Amino acid sequence: xxxxxxxxxxxxxxxxxxxxxxxxxxxxxxxxxxxxxxxxxxxxxxxxxxxxxxxxxxxxxxxxxxxxxxxxxxxx
Numbered sequence: 098x099x100x101x102x103x104x105x106x107x108x109x110x111x112x113x114x115x116x117x118x119x120x121x122x123x124x125x126x127x128x129x130x131x132x133x134x135x136x137x138x139x140x141x142x143x144x145x146x147x148x149x150x151x152x153x154x155x156x157x158x159x160x161x162x163x164x165x166x167x168x169x170x171x172x173x
Contacts, residue, residue, distance in 0.1 A: 108131065111131070115141070
């Protein structure tokens, strides 16, 4: 989707799915970093969920991003 339809469409679909799933209880939703680009998503994350932020050193992230994969990166 990201490659064939572009980031805008991907983010719209991501937001729609996230907002739908965030209404259900008992779920663990693992989001990508781009989820916070939407004000609606940020509001849900701030007001309606428990959120965990995983922090990494910039050097680690740069190394990871330089791998041969295009965005979005596959799950390891």
